[in-house]
Amino acid sequence: MKVHLMLTCLADTFFGRVGTATVRVLEHAGFEVEFPPRQTCCGQPAYNSGDSRTAIDMASHTIKVFESAEVVVTPSGSCAAMVTHGYQRLGAPMLPPVYELTAFLDKFASNTIWSGFKEPKQIALHESCHGRAVGAGAAHQRVLSTVPNLTILPLAEPEQCCGFGGTFSTDRPLTSQLIGLRKLECLTTTGAKTVVSGDLGCLMHLDGLARREGVSLEFLHVSEVLSSAI
Amino acid sequence: MNRFEAFVEQLPQAARQSVSGACRRVSDARAVTLAEVFEDLDAARGQAAATKDVVLSDLESYVERFAKKCSDNGATVFRAKDAAEANTVISTLCARHSAPGDVIVKAKSMVSEEIGLNEHLASEGYNVVETDLGEFVIQLDHDTPSHIVAPIIHKDRYDVARTFHKNGLGPYSDSPEILAEQARSYLRNKFQQAAIGISGVNFGIVDSGRLVIVENEGNNRLSTTAPNVHIAVMGIEKLLPSDSDVPLFLKLLVGSATGQRAPVYTHFVSRPRVAGEVDGPSHVYIVLLDNGRSRVANGPYRSVLRCVRCGACMNVCPVYRQSSGHAYAEVYSGPIGAVLNPALKGPEAAGDIAKNSTLCGMCEVVCPVMIPIPDLLVQAREDLAKVSPGLKATSGLAVVGRKLWLWNLVRRFATFAFWFPNPWTERKEAPRRDKEDFRAWWSTHRHRAGSRPATATQARTERPSEPGPARGTDALWSMFNDRLVQLGGKIATWADVEELPDRSWCVESSLELPMLFDAASPWKATTGFVVGAVAVAETGSVLLRHGSKSRRLASLAPPHCVVVIPEGQIVETLAEGLANLGENAVLVTGPSRTADIEGILVKGVHGPKELWIVRSS
Numbered sequence: 001m002k003v004h005l006m007l008t009c010l011a012d013t014f015f016g017r018v019g020t021a022t023v024r025v026l027e028h029a030g031f032e033v034e035f036p037p038r039q040t041c042c043g044q045p046a047y048n049s050g051d052s053r054t055a056i057d058m059a060s061h062t063i064k065v066f067e068s069a070e071v072v073v074t075p076s077g078s079c080a081a082m083v084t085h086g087y088q089r090l091g092a093p094m095l096p097p098v099y100e101l102t103a104f105l106d107k108f109a110s111n112t113i114w115s116g117f118k119e120p121k122q123i124a125l126h127e128s129c130h131g132r133a134v135g136a137g138a139a140h141q142r143v144l145s146t147v148p149n150l151t152i153l154p155l156a157e158p159e160q161c162c163g164f165g166g167t168f169s170t171d172r173p174l175t176s177q178l179i180g181l182r183k184l185e186c187l188t189t190t191g192a193k194t195v196v197s198g199d200l201g202c203l204m205h206l207d208g209l210a211r212r213e214g215v216s217l218e219f220l221h222v223s224e225v226l227s228s229a230i
Numbered sequence: 231m232n233r234f235e236a237f238v239e240q241l242p243q244a245a246r247q248s249v250s251g252a253c254r255r256v257s258d259a260r261a262v263t264l265a266e267v268f269e270d271l272d273a274a275r276g277q278a279a280a281t282k283d284v285v286l287s288d289l290e291s292y293v294e295r296f297a298k299k300c301s302d303n304g305a306t307v308f309r310a311k312d313a314a315e316a317n318t319v320i321s322t323l324c325a326r327h328s329a330p331g332d333v334i335v336k337a338k339s340m341v342s343e344e345i346g347l348n349e350h351l352a353s354e355g356y357n358v359v360e361t362d363l364g365e366f367v368i369q370l371d372h373d374t375p376s377h378i379v380a381p382i383i384h385k386d387r388y389d390v391a392r393t394f395h396k397n398g399l400g401p402y403s404d405s406p407e408i409l410a411e412q413a414r415s416y417l418r419n420k421f422q423q424a425a426i427g428i429s430g431v432n433f434g435i436v437d438s439g440r441l442v443i444v445e446n447e448g449n450n451r452l453s454t455t456a457p458n459v460h461i462a463v464m465g466i467e468k469l470l471p472s473d474s475d476v477p478l479f480l481k482l483l484v485g486s487a488t489g490q491r492a493p494v495y496t497h498f499v500s501r502p503r504v505a506g507e508v509d510g511p512s513h514v515y516i517v518l519l520d521n522g523r524s525r526v527a528n529g530p531y532r533s534v535l536r537c538v539r540c541g542a543c544m545n546v547c548p549v550y551r552q553s554s555g556h557a558y559a560e561v562y563s564g565p566i567g568a569v570l571n572p573a574l575k576g577p578e579a580a581g582d583i584a585k586n587s588t589l590c591g592m593c594e595v596v597c598p599v600m601i602p603i604p605d606l607l608v609q610a611r612e613d614l615a616k617v618s619p620g621l622k623a624t625s626g627l628a629v630v631g632r633k634l635w636l637w638n639l640v641r642r643f644a645t646f647a648f649w650f651p652n653p654w655t656e657r658k659e660a661p662r663r664d665k666e667d668f669r670a671w672w673s674t675h676r677h678r679a680g681s682r683p684a685t686a687t688q689a690r691t692e693r694p695s696e697p698g699p700a701r702g703t704d705a706l707w708s709m710f711n712d713r714l715v716q717l718g719g720k721i722a723t724w725a726d727v728e729e730l731p732d733r734s735w736c737v738e739s740s741l742e743l744p745m746l747f748d749a750a751s752p753w754k755a756t757t758g759f760v761v762g763a764v765a766v767a768e769t770g771s772v773l774l775r776h777g778s779k780s781r782r783l784a785s786l787a788p789p790h791c792v793v794v795i796p797e798g799q800i801v802e803t804l805a806e807g808l809a810n811l812g813e814n815a816v817l818v819t820g821p822s823r824t825a826d827i828e829g830i831l832v833k834g835v836h837g838p839k840e841l842w843i844v845r846s847s
């Protein structure tokens with residue numbers, strides 16, 4: 001099966017390693033990957049702040065970019081939710097099915113073999129909120145549980161948001177910070193040194209907070225964990 | 231800094247901790263109870279949503295039918311198009327049945343907060359007393375509720391202790407039990423003095439013209455039983471088509487609100503007192519408030535009117551947990567408030583309240599009537615954007631995002647944006663750009679890409695659900711017993727009753743007790759005896775029907791209540807228990823209780839502290 005990669009604007013702009021890891025993981029699981037270069041941003045920042053005109057413009061652009069795709073995979077629960085649910089609500093549905101990375105692996109490649117880690121690795125998993133809407137959180141759990149020598153430590157208040165919320169983090173920066181600090185507290189309490197999530201928005205926010213607070217935690221995208229377990 | 235953030239900044243850490251701690255506890259209790267109560271919670275939520283939508287899609291005709299049925303039952307119905315009209319109707323009624331200066335007892339009602347009823351009645355000279363423990367504290371403090379279910383969620387026991395002490399309710403104590411006791415004894419007299427009781431309504435049943443009111447403390451029952459006049463105020467969206475909808479909504483409402491299986495008291499009001507009844511109000515007035523609801527029912531926000539005001543969306547909301555309800559500066563706060571205010575008032579008047587959300591979606595996940603709150607928040611933001619002049623912060627995206635050369639330029643220099651003062655770097659470190667650029671990597675990689683098929687398979691298991699066995703009477707009583715004990719009540723025998731030391735009893739006239747007792751007024755009696763119609767095993771509840779021989783206060787005013795139930799009168803489900811409600815009735819589920827102070831459970835506030843059930847053969 002050939003999949004079209006929707007990189008996401010955050011990976012495109014800041015976190016190239018996540019794009020690379022995603023391609024490696026998909027290829028390891030037996031898929032051929034295509035990257036349509038004209039892709040940019042799905043329009044979610046505009047959509048969430050109520051700027052539906054811009055959101056529709058970006059939706060039409062994105063739909064055109066992925067016109068010929070059979071299936072679209074993206075390393076983000078948030079973007080997957082936007083191009084499925086959000087586009088639907090804007091009256092601009094995307095035709096090819098769109099999956100978050102692990103939800104896709106879980107559905108079409110649950111038999112993938114991972115060599116795992118040489119040393120036992122313990123992580124705390126932050127399931128992103130928008131990922132929940134597209135089944136990503138549960139899929140992270142299932143896919144990561146097939147990786148040898150990897151343990152997901154139990155996390156308190158797993159359903160709670162990290163406080164990023166896209167434009168919320170600049171509209172309500174203090175509240176966003178307070179929510180994030182609470183999340184960091186729960187993550188630190190697990191005892192894990194590594195925090196894994198399927199959304200770069202959450203990771204970028206939590207990592208920024210942790211560095212400012214002097215909390216030493218490593219933040220990895222789920223694709224990076226999987227690609228180092230190939 | 232905007233108003234919301236300014237409030238959050240000055241919020242004392244203790245208040246923040248009270249709020250988030252209570253929210254966490256209630257959210258956990260909610261999850262546990264609903265999972266136990268419903269085999270398929272989502273199906274139940276879907277059914278509830280669909281039931282509400284039936285009403286909301288034809289609201290006016292349901293309201294008319296409901297009003298007609300209520301008048302046929304003997305209640306007097308008024309329709310008010312806005313707050314001013316509702317207030318006028320109510321103060322006219324108050325003038326008819328009492329005089330300025332008189333005490334009016336009031337049970338908790340969000341809609342009365344919405345219309346500013348207390349302020350209005352106070353301006354007319356009435357002495358309105360809030361009787362719900364939390365609302366009572368709010369009134370003493372001249373504060374406003376910060377949560378639709380738990381009004382003093384932002385206060386701790388020490389705050390309440392100081393308030394009670396300052397107001398002379400008793401010697402200083404910070405024990406929640408003693409504080410509840412102080413409120414109880416202070417408010418006792420008020421119930422007896424008041425000529426009028428005002429309450430809200432949880433559900434209005436269209437087919438039967440019945441009001442359903444739920445509560446835990448007993449103050450609502452007292453407010454609507456002891457005075458001679460009951461004024462019920464309700465939003466027109468509170469309607470349900472028929473009595474058979476009540477069990478589902480009851481379970482969803484209280485399970486979501488507090489994690490209980492049933493509220494302590496579910497009060498069914500369908501008519502004023504009839505000849506032969508000893509107590510209960512002779513006049514029942516129902517004020518149906520529109521205040522924008524009809525318009526909302528015909529627009530994009532219709533589903534927000536499904537709301538049953540359980541507060542689950544607030545409890546689970548990360549923003550609410552850090553900010554408390556007062557930050558929203560509206561009567562309805564939290565996620566529901568962030569949608570309801572713009573829906574009812576329009577985008578200009580409601581301001582940017584809809585921005586107080588990360589759109590995490592947990593509100594929608596927990597909402598018992600499946601209101602798509604995040605979508606409605608986006609809708610409200612869109613409506614606000616339409617009326618706000620000027621360029622949107624995100625409009626540049628449409629230019630940059632559609633020209634690859636521009637996009638690449640912006641990507642390259644994105645980190646520069648963080649060099650200037652901005653809300654991000656004020657509180658956290660800027661993101662670090664990876665050295666590895668994906669597009670660069672891809673251009674070399676794609677020529678080398680190959681596929682490797684995977685091999686191993688993995689089995690997946692799903693939990694089968696077990697069907698429950700059919701239960702006989704004894705099994706039902708044992709299930710009932712388990713629930714009742716959990717609630718703090720007990721199954722007693724006549725021997726237990728004989729051993730009660732104090733025999734100042736108040737007994738319903740239909741009950742012939744096999745032993746001697748000293749008859750006392752319900753306000754003086756230590757124990758009240760009543761006959762129950764049916765026991766419900768799944769919730770540990772008993773249904774009391776108010777017929778011509780009943781004495782409602784007997785089950786309410788004395789600190790100890792004994793309900794006698796014929797042995798065979800037990801059913802398993804709430805639906806069976808409520809199948810035959812009769813006219814006025816109350817479903818009692820355990821002793822009176824409150825968790826208003828720090829979420830700590832205190833037994834026996836306004837209603838009885840002890841609840842005994844006697845099976846009689």
Ligand code: SF4
Nearest residue numbers: 537538540541543597
């Ligand atoms: S919106 Fe839903 S969760 Fe929130 S109070 Fe209303 S019914 Fe409860």
